[in-house]
Amino acid sequence: MSDKPIFMTFARSDVTNFVVLMIVAFAVIPLTVGSDYWYTSILIPWLCLALAAIGQQIVMGYTGQLALGAAGFMAAGAFACFNLELRVPGLPFAGSLLLSGVIAAAFGVLFGLPSLRVRGIYLMVATLASQFFIIWMIDKFGWFKNYDTSGIITAQDIEIFGRPFTSPVEMYLVVAVVVIVLTIPAINLTRGAVGRSWMAVRDMDIAAESMGISLLRTKLLAFAISAFYCGVAGALFAFTYLKSLEPVAFDIKLSFEILFMVILGGLGTINGAFIGAAFILLFPVVLNSLGNTYFHGMIDATIMSAIEQVVFGALIILFLIYEPLGMSKLWTNLRQRMFSRKRAGDARALRKPAG
Amino acid sequence: MTEFLFFFEVVLAGMLAGTMYSLVALGFVLIYKASSTFNFAQGAMVFFAVLAFVGLMELGLPFGVAFVATALLMVAVGYCTERLVLEPLMNQSHDTMLMATIGLGFVLEGLAQAVWGVEVRRLDLGIGDFPIPWLVDNLGLFVSALDVTAGVVAAALIGTLALLFKYTKMGLGLRAVADDPGAAASIGIPLKNIMLAVWSAAGIVALVAGMLWGARAGVQFALVDLALKALPVLIIGGFSSIPGAIVGGLIIGVTEKTLEVYIGPYFGGGIEGWAPYVLAIFFLLYRPEGLFGEKIIRRV
Numbered sequence: 001m002s003d004k005p006i007f008m009t010f011a012r013s014d015v016t017n018f019v020v021l022m023i024v025a026f027a028v029i030p031l032t033v034g035s036d037y038w039y040t041s042i043l044i045p046w047l048c049l050a051l052a053a054i055g056q057q058i059v060m061g062y063t064g065q066l067a068l069g070a071a072g073f074m075a076a077g078a079f080a081c082f083n084l085e086l087r088v089p090g091l092p093f094a095g096s097l098l099l100s101g102v103i104a105a106a107f108g109v110l111f112g113l114p115s116l117r118v119r120g121i122y123l124m125v126a127t128l129a130s131q132f133f134i135i136w137m138i139d140k141f142g143w144f145k146n147y148d149t150s151g152i153i154t155a156q157d158i159e160i161f162g163r164p165f166t167s168p169v170e171m172y173l174v175v176a177v178v179v180i181v182l183t184i185p186a187i188n189l190t191r192g193a194v195g196r197s198w199m200a201v202r203d204m205d206i207a208a209e210s211m212g213i214s215l216l217r218t219k220l221l222a223f224a225i226s227a228f229y230c231g232v233a234g235a236l237f238a239f240t241y242l243k244s245l246e247p248v249a250f251d252i253k254l255s256f257e258i259l260f261m262v263i264l265g266g267l268g269t270i271n272g273a274f275i276g277a278a279f280i281l282l283f284p285v286v287l288n289s290l291g292n293t294y295f296h297g298m299i300d301a302t303i304m305s306a307i308e309q310v311v312f313g314a315l316i317i318l319f320l321i322y323e324p325l326g327m328s329k330l331w332t333n334l335r336q337r338m339f340s341r342k343r344a345g346d347a348r349a350l351r352k353p354a355g
Numbered sequence: 356m357t358e359f360l361f362f363f364e365v366v367l368a369g370m371l372a373g374t375m376y377s378l379v380a381l382g383f384v385l386i387y388k389a390s391s392t393f394n395f396a397q398g399a400m401v402f403f404a405v406l407a408f409v410g411l412m413e414l415g416l417p418f419g420v421a422f423v424a425t426a427l428l429m430v431a432v433g434y435c436t437e438r439l440v441l442e443p444l445m446n447q448s449h450d451t452m453l454m455a456t457i458g459l460g461f462v463l464e465g466l467a468q469a470v471w472g473v474e475v476r477r478l479d480l481g482i483g484d485f486p487i488p489w490l491v492d493n494l495g496l497f498v499s500a501l502d503v504t505a506g507v508v509a510a511a512l513i514g515t516l517a518l519l520f521k522y523t524k525m526g527l528g529l530r531a532v533a534d535d536p537g538a539a540a541s542i543g544i545p546l547k548n549i550m551l552a553v554w555s556a557a558g559i560v561a562l563v564a565g566m567l568w569g570a571r572a573g574v575q576f577a578l579v580d581l582a583l584k585a586l587p588v589l590i591i592g593g594f595s596s597i598p599g600a601i602v603g604g605l606i607i608g609v610t611e612k613t614l615e616v617y618i619g620p621y622f623g624g625g626i627e628g629w630a631p632y633v634l635a636i637f638f639l640l641y642r643p644e645g646l647f648g649e650k651i652i653r654r655v
Contacts, residue, residue, distance in 0.1 A: 064450070066450055066453065066454075113640075114636055114639050114640065117639060117640060117643055118639050118643050120393070120449055120450055120453060121393040121395070121453055121586070122590060122639055122643065124453075124586075125586045125587055125590055125632060125635050125636075125639075126632070126635070126636050126639055128583065128586070128632055129629060129632030129633050129635065129636055132628050132629035132632055133629045133632070133633065136625055136626075136628055136629050139625070140622055140625060252580070252583075256457075256461075259457070263454055302468070302472070302473045303468070303469050303472075306464075306465045306466075306467075306468035306469040306473070307465065307469055308465070309461050309462075309464055309465030309468070310461070310462050310465035310466055310469065311465075312458075312461055312465075313457075313458040313459060313460065313461030313462035313463075313464075313465060314458070314462055315458075316454065316455070316457065316458030316461070317439075317440055317455050317458040317459065317462070320444060320447075320451055320454060320455050320458070321443045321444060321455075324451070
C-alpha cells in the first residue's frame with residue numbers, strides 16, 4: 001500500500017470548487033459581512049466544529065469505528081495549545097496549533113487501542129473512557145490550568161508574525177485558513193490509498209484483513225488523524241470562539257453534538273461534516289428566533305432546548321430510516337436534479353453508511 | 356479491627372451502590388437478549404420514567420396509582436419504539452440500531468423535560484438515606500437503609516424476571532427469539548408481541564431503577580449520566596447475561612468505592628467518574644465477551 005501516492009491528482013471540478021471557495025472565504029465574506037455577530041457566533045464556531053466533525057467523520061464515517069470522545073480530544077488540543085503558548089516562548093501560533101494536534105493524536109492512538117479488539121458499543125464505552133479521563137485529568141492537575149483557581153482561564157491573544165489577530169474578522173480569517181489548509185489533505189486522504197483501506201475496514205474488517213490490510217495500522221492511523229483534527233479544532237474553538245479555557249465546555253454533550261453532525265450530515269463524506277455542523281449550530285438559533293417571533297418569549301429557554309433535543313433525536317431516527325447517507329446525499333440529489341446531466345460513475349453513489 | 360470494619364463498610368456500600376447500576380444494566384440485558392439491540396436509550400428511559408412518576412405524584416395521584424400509570428406509560432413508550440423505530444429499521448446493522456437508540460434517548464430526554472420541566476425534584480419513598488440504627492448499635496456498621504432497600508428490590512425484581520423467563524409461555528418464546536429470531540418466527544412465535552413485552556419490561560425496570568436513584572440523588576438530568584455507568588457494568592458482566600449484569604454492577608460498585616476511598620485522596624478525588632470505564636477497557640482487552648457473555652465469533 002505504501003508505494004502508492006497518498007495525494008491523488010485532482011480533477012477540473014476540484015480546481016473550480018477550490019477557486020470559488022477561496023473567493024467566497026477570503027473576498028466575498030470579509031467584504032460583505034459587516035456584523036461581528038456573524039463572525040463570532042456563526043462563522044467561527046461553524047468552521048471549528050466542522051473541523052472536529054471531519055475528525056469524527058474519519059474515524060466513524062470512513063473507518064466505521066463508533067467512537068464517542070471527540071470533545072475529549074478537543075479539550076486535549078485546547079489545553080495543549082494553551083500550555084504551549086504559555087510555556088514555550090517564541091513558538092509561533094501555527095506551531096502551537098500543530099503540536100496540540102499532535103498531542104491530541106497521541107491520546108487518540110492510546111484510546112484507539114481497544115478498537116483493535118472490539119467494535120460497536122464496546123468501542124463506544126472505551127472511547128467514553130477517554131472523554132471522562134481527559135476532562136478529569138485537566139481538572140484535577142493544576143499544572144494544565146497553570147494553577148488557576150478561578151476555573152475560567154482567558155485564552156492568550158493570537159499573534160502571527162508579531163501581528164495580533166484579535167478582531168472578529170481577523171480571527172475568522174485565521175480559522176478559515178487553518179480549516180481550508182486541513183480540509184484539503186483530509187479530502188485527499190479519503191480519496192487515496194489510506195482512505196480506501198479505511199473504507200475496506202469499515203465495510204468488513206475481517207475481509208479487509210484477509211486482503212492484506214493491516215488492521216492495526218489502519219485503525220490506529222484513523223484514530224490518530226481523527227484526534228489530530230479534533231485537537232486542532234479544540235484549540236481553535238477555545239482560542240477564537242470561547243476565548244477562554246474551561247474543561248466544562250468540552251463535556252460529553254459536545255461529543256454527542258459532533259456525533260450528530262456526522263450522522264445528520266452524512267456518514268462517509270467530508271462535506272457532510274460541514275453541512276452537519278451548520279445544521280446543529282444553526283437549528284437552535286432558528287428555533288429560538290421562531291419562538292421569539294411567534295410566541296414572544298412565552299416559551300422558556302430550557303423548554304426550547306428540550307424541544308431542540310427532541311427534534312435532533314427524531315431527525316437522527318428519520319435519517320437512519322429514510323436517508324442513511326444524510327443531508328449530504330440530499331444535497332447531491334438536489335444538484336443532480338438541477339443539472340440533469342448525470343456524471344457517470346459518481347463516486348458518491350457507491351458510498352455506504354457505517355456498519 | 357476498626358480499620359477492617361471500615362474497609363468492610365466501604366465494600367458493602369460499593370456493593371449496594373452497585374446493585375443500582377445493575378438495575379439499569381438489567382434493562383439493557385433484557386432488550387439485548389431478545390433483539391441483539393444495544394439500547395443506548397435505557398438511561399433516558401430511567402430518567403423519563405421517574406420524571407413522569409414524580410410529575411404524576413405532584414398532580415396529587417397516590418403512590419400506587421402513579422406507579423401503575425407510569426408503568427402503563429412505559430408500555431406505551433415501548434409500543435411506539437417498536438412500531439416507529441425498530442420495525443422500519445429491521446435487519447439493519449447493529450451500529451445503525453445503536454445510533455437509532457441514541458436518537459431515541461435524546462427524544463425521551465427532551466420530551467420528559469419539555470413536559471415536566473428541568474428543575475431538580477425530590478422523591479421521597481419514605482425510606483431514609485441514613486444508616487440503619489439497629490446495625491450501628493449492634494454491629495457498629497454504617498449502612499444506608501436506602502442501599503439495603505435497593506439491594507432487596509433488585510433481588511426481588513431479578514427473581515421475578517428469572518421465574519417469568521423460565522416458567523411462562525412468553526418467557527419460553529423470548530428465549531426462542533433470543534436463540535434464533537428467524538427460526539422462532541417460522542414456528543409461529545409472534546416476534547412483535549415478544550418485542551413489546553421486552554421493551555415494556557425494560558421500561559418498568561427503568562422506572563424502578565429511576566425511583567431508587569431519584570430517592571438518593573434527586574430526580575434530575577444527571578441521572579442520564581449515572582445511567583451511562585451501566586455500560587461498563589455490561590461490558591464486565593457480558594451483554595446477554597442477567598447474572599452478568601448483577602455481578603458486573605457489584606464489581607463496578609466495589610471497585611469505584613474502594614478506589615475513591617483509598618486512592619482518590621492522592622489525586623484530589625473524582626476517580627469515580629472514569630474508573631469504571633477504564634476498568635471496562637481492561638476487561639475489553641482480556642475478555643471482550645465479559646464474564647458471563649457468549650463468545651463473539653465473526654465470519655467473513
